[in-house]
Amino acid sequence: MTAEHRHASDPQVFAEDEYGVPHLDAVLADFVAYSHGDQHAWLNATRHYFRPPSWYDASLEPDSEAYRLQQDRLWSEVTGRARAHDAHQDEQTPEVADMDWRTRPGLFGLMVPEAADQLLAMGQILKHSRLHAGARLLEYGPGFGQIALTLARLGVHCTVVDVNPHFLTAIERQAEMYGVHVRTMLGEFGDAPADEPPYNVILFYEAFHHSRDPIGLLRRMKPLLAEGGRILLAGEPILPIHRGPIFAPWGLRGSRDAMAVMRWRGWYEGGFDPDWLGETFAREGFRQVIHEGAHISPCATVHEYIPDAAAPALAPAFSARWRARLHGHQQAEANPTRRLWQRRLAWVARRLRA
Numbered sequence: 001m002t003a004e005h006r007h008a009s010d011p012q013v014f015a016e017d018e019y020g021v022p023h024l025d026a027v028l029a030d031f032v033a034y035s036h037g038d039q040h041a042w043l044n045a046t047r048h049y050f051r052p053p054s055w056y057d058a059s060l061e062p063d064s065e066a067y068r069l070q071q072d073r074l075w076s077e078v079t080g081r082a083r084a085h086d087a088h089q090d091e092q093t094p095e096v097a098d099m100d101w102r103t104r105p106g107l108f109g110l111m112v113p114e115a116a117d118q119l120l121a122m123g124q125i126l127k128h129s130r131l132h133a134g135a136r137l138l139e140y141g142p143g144f145g146q147i148a149l150t151l152a153r154l155g156v157h158c159t160v161v162d163v164n165p166h167f168l169t170a171i172e173r174q175a176e177m178y179g180v181h182v183r184t185m186l187g188e189f190g191d192a193p194a195d196e197p198p199y200n201v202i203l204f205y206e207a208f209h210h211s212r213d214p215i216g217l218l219r220r221m222k223p224l225l226a227e228g229g230r231i232l233l234a235g236e237p238i239l240p241i242h243r244g245p246i247f248a249p250w251g252l253r254g255s256r257d258a259m260a261v262m263r264w265r266g267w268y269e270g271g272f273d274p275d276w277l278g279e280t281f282a283r284e285g286f287r288q289v290i291h292e293g294a295h296i297s298p299c300a301t302v303h304e305y306i307p308d309a310a311a312p313a314l315a316p317a318f319s320a321r322w323r324a325r326l327h328g329h330q331q332a333e334a335n336p337t338r339r340l341w342q343r344r345l346a347w348v349a350r351r352l353r354a
Contacts (some may be wrong), residue, residue: 050254141207
């Protein structure tokens with residue numbers, strides 16, 4: 001695929017409540033202005049729904065190579081990078097090198113209400129991990145490592161893998177300060193030290209959605225689990241397919257903040273339908289259990305995947321649910337009159353704000 005073909009912009013018509021690739025520079029400008037204190041620039045923006053480019057084929061099967069390559073192409077157009085996504089290059093946060101790892105790491109650099117949400121989510125993860133002293137944890141994308149460090153202080157053997165060496169350095173220094181050991185590894189999702197035994201829990205907290213190949217990742221992780229080992233996902237954008245952030249079973253999500261961040265940093269900001277995840281894990285022999293935590297904190301819901309020989313039999317029911325949602329979404333997109341009430345509501349909202 002040539003760079004010219006990747007970035008060819010076909011003429012498209014957008015409703016006033018929609019945006020697409022042609023609008024992303026303006027979306028990013030609003031995002032930056034909001035981050036500098038201009039509340040109006042972001043909160044009162046009227047375009048909320050991302051419409052993929054006209055070449056996007058919503059009928060592709062989500063477990064096909066064509067679907068994954070289409071997501072790669074969409075990432076390329078959204079980010080303005082005429083190449084494939086590279087986690088080591090595109091998932092970096094260089095400013096971490098200058099952050100205070102001793103007193104203000106991770107959630108301790110947030111405002112109190114946001115820090116509370118993170119702590120509540122951490123409690124959910126610890127509770128549903130059911131780990132104990134001597135058990136083994138592998139965490140991907142740990143950030144400043146507050147979960148792994150807490151578990152290490154409770155006697156759990158923890159290994160963390162991240163593409164950002166600055167995060168790993170911060171974790172090593174904190175572990176030394178606490179007098180515990182956390183093994184660190186520079187690598188991508190699915191990597192693990194070759195000399196370590198299998199793990200009781202593999203954890204992703206606000207990280208799994210950065211995977212550009214979740215099916216391949218799941219298959220890479222299966223051999224890393226001990227017998228009865230489980231996979232936990234928490235703080236992830238897992239929402240039913242609908243008009244807005246999740247417009248496909250898996251792949252880039254259409255929320256304005258995600259699109260702005262991708263345009264700015266080049267991160268892969270994905271999202272998932274819960275039934276698509278249930279089907280995918282079921283086919284690989286895992287039963288899905290959802291521990292709801294939204295009533296506690298917006299990032300406290302934990303999706304647990306437990307090995308179960310009967311799990312593949314559950315896959316058709318999961319598939320039927322997400323396919324029905326996707327069909328309804330496609331029908332709505334194909335029928336503009338169905339969205340007339342949404343455009344009228346947006347018009348009323350603009351009048352009220354004026």
